[in-house]
Amino acid sequence: MRTGATWTALRTATGALLPRGRRLPEDVWRRRHRVLLVLATTQGLCLLPLGLALGHPVARVLLLVAVVLLPLPVALPHRWSRAATSAAATASLFAASAVLVDLTGGLIEAHFHFFVVVGLVALYQDWVPFGVGLGIVVLHHGVLGTLVPHSVYAHHDAMTHPWRWTLLHAGFILAASCAHLASWRLNEQQGLQDPLTGLANRIQVGEVLRRTLTDDAPAAVVLLDLDGFKAVNDVRGNAVGDEVLRTTARRLRAVARAGDRVARLDGDTFAVVLTGGHGESASRAAERFLAAVRGPLTAGGQELAVRASAGVADSATLGAGESTGDGTERLLHHADLALQEAKALGGDRAVTYAQAMGRAAAHRAQLLEDLQGVVGRGELEVHYQATVELDGGGTEGFEALLRWHHPVLGTVPPLEFVPLAESSGHVVEIGTWVLRTAAQQAAQWSRRCGRPVTIGVNLSAVQLAGDEVVDVVAAALRESGLPARQLTLEITESLLVHDFVGTAARLEKLRALGVRIAIDDFGTGYSSLSYLRRLPVDIVKVDRSFVGDLTGGGSATTLVASIVELARSLGLDVIAEGVETEQQAGTLRALNCALAQGYLYARPVSAAQVALAGAERSSEHSAEGTAVTH
Ligand code: C2E
Ligand code: CA
Ligand code: CA
Secondary structure, rough: OHHHHHHHHHHHHHHHHHOOOOOOOOOHHHHHHHHHHHHHHHHHHHHHHHHHHHHOHHHHHHHHHHHHHOHHHOOOOOOOOOHHHHHHHHHHHHHHHHHHHHHOOOOOHHHHHHHHHHHHHHHEEEEEEEEHHHHHHHHHHHHHHHOOOOOEOOOOOHHHHHHHHHHOOOHHHHHHHHHHHHHHHHHHHHHOOOOOOOEOOOHHHHHHHHHHHHHHOOOEEEEEEEOHHHHHHHHHOOHHHHHHHHHHHHHHHOOOOOOOOOEEEEEOOEEEEEEEEOOOHHHHHHHHHHHHHOEEEOOEEEEOOEEEEEEEEEHHHOOOOOOOOHHHHHHHHHHHHHHHHHHHHHOOOEEEOOHHHHHHHHHHHHHHHHHOOOOOOOOOEEEEEEEEEEOOEEHHHHHHEEEEEEOOOOOOOHHHHHHHHHHHHHHHHHHHHHHHHHHHHHHHHHHOOOOOEEEEEEEEOOOHOOOOHHHHHHHHHHHHHHOOEEEEEEEEEHHHHHOOOHHHHHHHHHHHHHHHEEEEEEEOOOOOHHHHHOOOEEEEEEHHHHHHHHHHHHHHHHHHHHHHHHHHHOOOOOEOOOOOOHHHHHHHHHOOOOEOOOOOOOOEEEEEHHHHHHHOHHHHHHHHOOOOOO
C-alpha cells in the first residue's frame, strides 16, 4: 500500500515535468537526434588523434575509440524505439567523457565535459538519457569504485567511501535533468499552449492526430465554434469575450474524458481530439460537449447564454491510404466542413462529416462569393405572404420574404443564403434594402387601396447587434412615408439569448419610433415565456412546427393553447405560422388564435402578383394576396 502511494507520488512529480503524451513531436525529435548522432560520431573520431598526440599506445587508443563508437549502430535513426535510440547515442556521448578523462590522465577540467553532455542529451526532453547518465555514474563511482577502489581527482575519500561519491555525482545529474526538463516544460507551455485558456493549441492537435493515425488507431475530431461570438465581442468588448472563451474552455475540459485532448485552435474555435474510443460514438461525445458549453454564463456582470456548433469527423471516414501524414489535415478539414454545415443549418447543433459535404461547402463558397454586390446587381426580390384573420379570412397584412434570383443557380432559398450573409456581414446591406423596399411597397399599397396595409420585415441578429439599426428603420419609414405602426420587425428568440440587455434596449428604441416587434418562430428557441414579460414585444408568431402538429391534437395543441393564453394575458397578438389545412385552421380558431399565415391562405408571391390580385378584386374588403395561390 505504502509503496503504491510512494510510486503514485513519484509518478505525479515526474509527470508534472513530463506528462504522458507530451513527447517531443516526431520530426523535431528526429532532427535533434540526427545532430546528436553526428556529434557523438565526430567526438569518437576526434579522440583518436588526441589519444595519439598525448602519446598513448595505438592499440589502447583504438580500443577506447571503439568503445565510444560501439553503441552508435543502435542509435541509427528509425530502426529502434526512441528510448533505445536515444540511450545508445547518450551512452556513446558519456563514454567519450570517461575516455577523455582517462586519456588526459585525470585532468579536472576534462571532467566538465560530462556536464556538457548532460546539457546535450537534455535535447531529447526525456528521462531515458538522464537515466543512462545516472547508470554510468553508479557503475563508475559506485560499483567499480567498490571493486577497484580508486581516488577521484586526488580525493582519497572516494577510495574509502565510493557510494558517497556516487550519491554526490548522481545528485548533480538529477538536479541538472530536473532543471532541463522544467525549462522545457516552460517553453512548451509558451509554444504549445494557448495562453488565454491554457488548452493545447493547433500544433499539439496535429501531433496527437498524426501519432494516432500512424499507429492505425481510431481517432475522431470534434470542432466546436461558438455561435454569434463575434457579436458578443463587438457589443460587450474583448474582456467579456475572453471570459466567455475561458469558461467554455473550463466546461469542455470538465467533460472531456481521460485521453481526450481539448484545444483552442483560434478565435472561438475549439477542438477535442478523441483517441482510443470510449465505446461512445464521436457524435454522441459532440452532443455532450455542446450540452456542457450551453447554459447561462455571467461575464462582465451580465448573464449570457452561450451556444456552439460542432463538426465531427471520424478517422473511419478517411479513405484507404489516407491514414498517415495528410490524413491529419483531411480529418481536420472534414470536421471543418461538418462545422460549416452545422452553422448553415442555424447553429446550436452537431453535424457529422459525410462525403457530400465537400460539394456542399464548394456550393456555399460560391454563394458567399456571389453575395458580394448582390444588391447592386438587382438579383434580389422581395416576396410577400399575407397574414389573415382566422375568423373572417380578411388580409391583415403581409410578411416580406427575401428571394435571390441567382443568374446561374436559379432561385436560392433564404434559408440557404441568409445564414451565409449573416456570417459574412452582407446581411446588413441586404437587410437595409429589404426594409426600404418593403416599406415603400406597403406605403404604395396603403395609398392604392385606401386602408393601412401592415408589413412584417425579418431582422437578422447581426442587424440588431448595433445601434445603427434604429437609424436605418427610421430612414426607411421617412423615405417611404409609411406610418411606423404599419411596420412590424420580426426577430427570432436566439437573438435575445446572446445579448438580452443590449437587444432589449435597442428594441425599446425601435418601439419608440412607433414600430411593432414580433417574436418569430416562437417556441423553437431557448428563450421561453419568461423573456416575453421582460421584453418590449407586441406579437408572438407561433412556429410552424407546432401548427403542423396540431392535426394530431395532443401536446402541440396544449402548447399552442398556453401560448395564446399567455399572449392574451400580456396583451400580445398571436400569429400562427404555416397553416396548411382547414383542420389546423379550425383547431386554431377553437383555441382563440386570431391571426394566421400559411399556404392554406396564400403563398409568398412577388409584389406584381399581389397587386394584380388586388386590382382584380379592388372593390372587395378582403384585399391583396389572400386570393393568390401558387
Ligand atoms: P420565417 O420568417 O419563419 O418565414 C416563414 C417561412 O415559412 C417562409 O419561408 C415561408 O415561405 C414559409 N411558409 C409560410 N407558410 C407556410 C406553410 O404553410 N407551410 C410551409 N411549409 N412553409 C410556409 P422562406 O420564404 O423560405 O423563408 C425562410 C426564412 O428565411 C424565414 O423564416 C426567415 O427567417 C428568413 N428570411 C426570409 N426573408 C428574410 C429577410 O429579408 N431577412 C432575414 N434576416 N431573414 C429572412
Ligand atoms: Ca418571419
Ligand atoms: Ca417564422
